[in-house]
Amino acid sequence: MSVTGVLALNRTVGVVLVSVLFFGLGEQLWNPFFPAYLQAKLGAGGGAMAGVSVAALLAVGVYACLRNLFEAVCYVGGGQLTARLGDRGSLILFGVLTVAGYALFLVWGGPAGAIIATLLIVGWEPLSVPVTFTTVGATVTKSSQGMAFALQSIQKRLPKIVGPLVAGFVLAAAAAHYGSREIGHVVGMRWLVAVSLLLGLASLGLQLRWMPHHEPPPPGPGARAVVRQFPPPLRRLLLAEVFTRWCDWLVREFVVLYLLGTRGVDAATVGLLFALQNVTALLTYLPVGRMTAVVGLQPFIGLTFVFFALFPLSLAVAPDGWGVAAAFIVYGLREIGEPARKALITSLVPKDVRAQGVGLYWGIRSVAVCWASLVGALVWAWLGPEALLYLAFVFGAAGAAIYYALAREPRAAIGEVSADKAGLTRPSRLS
Secondary structure (H helix, E strand, C coil): CCHHHHCCCCHHHHHHHHHHHHHHHHHHCCHHHHHHHHHHHHCCCCCEECCEEHHHHHHHHHHHHHHHHHHHHHHHHHHHHHHHHHHHHHHHHHHHHHHHHHHHHHHCCCHHHHHHHHHHHHCHHHHHHHHHHHHHHHHCCHHHHHHHHHHHHHHHHHHHHHHHHHHHHHHHHHHHHHCCHHHHHHHHHHHHHHHHHHHHHHHHHHHHHHCCCCCCCCCCCCHHHHHHCCCHHHHHHHHHHHHHHHHHHHHHHHHHHHHHHHCCCCHHHHHHHHHHHHHHHHHHHHHHHHHHHHHCCHHHHHHHHHHHHHHHHHHHHCCCCHHHHHHHHHHHHCCCCHHHHHHHHHHHCCHHHHHHHHHHHHHHHHHHHCCHHHHHHHHHHHHCHHHHHHHHHHHHHHHHHHHHHHHCCCCCCHHHHHHHHHCCCCCCCCC
């Protein structure tokens, strides 16, 4: 079998993967440190808790809440637009919005302007998710979808290795140059966003030149009709994911503030930790992508839920130095079942409403978790960061328990239905 066959590659999938790489690298050059940028812009107003100002905590909480709500609109809108414009037209439209966000950030860099610009920028991923799923679902055989999503995850993960590394060293160098971490973070962030703008323009050019045009299918049914077509296994998976994503979003945007402000880690080391997380995730994708064809999707999806729960706990109890590094290895291992989860969702969503169905799945999830970061900000402000990390672990453990309980139901189990739809064998035990 050829390399392209083994890796489930074709021209359309290739263009989508390169677009994900360019836009993803642009986002990862600045996004992991955006909470630190808000902290630098807002200063120490409103008191502080564990080395981070309450004003910054609340600003980050509001930003993350708005981000989830905006992403929900983008997921649903992305599915609807993909169904109407086709893959090529929708990807180009989403890319234009992202480039506009970078331009807005450069001309209006205050906290309010930066948050608005960032919402436009981060909207590219949720807008493009339905395109990715429909492209893989329509152009790749079911037996190869796990590998195709593994490659897509690799393309998303590579920028998350390179981007934070570069960003951390740029911000550390800028802080050393200006003699102030706050000034260095503000100036360095603008440099990084300018580079991201160039990467976005390059990705747009690639799509205009190489992305093939396919006639979009006739518009599908409305959102309520699509949700009614969700099979019970997909609804159960969504329920478990909501708890797990609460675990994630309670702490996600605060991790960088915890490292910089509470643990006293410098920006360059933070970049190395994020790179370690993503290298760990990257090393799992291809082996897992191949193994899903042999043992099925369920074991790896279950491990993802477990590692989501373990990360905040491991970070809370980790000693400085090697302990924090070990926690970030756990952070990376939570992605072990990401390609399998995407392949399962693709197989469970009815083919004729796949773009809308995938968008609605992610949109419902984003709405359900939008308040998590606001709750996280308040918990940190009142009780401190360690209490927040333990609370996140409780939500993650609940999500894992729900997943395993529902997956082992004798009849209407997730694994059994996915086996019927995707030709998968349901293992008797998922551990």
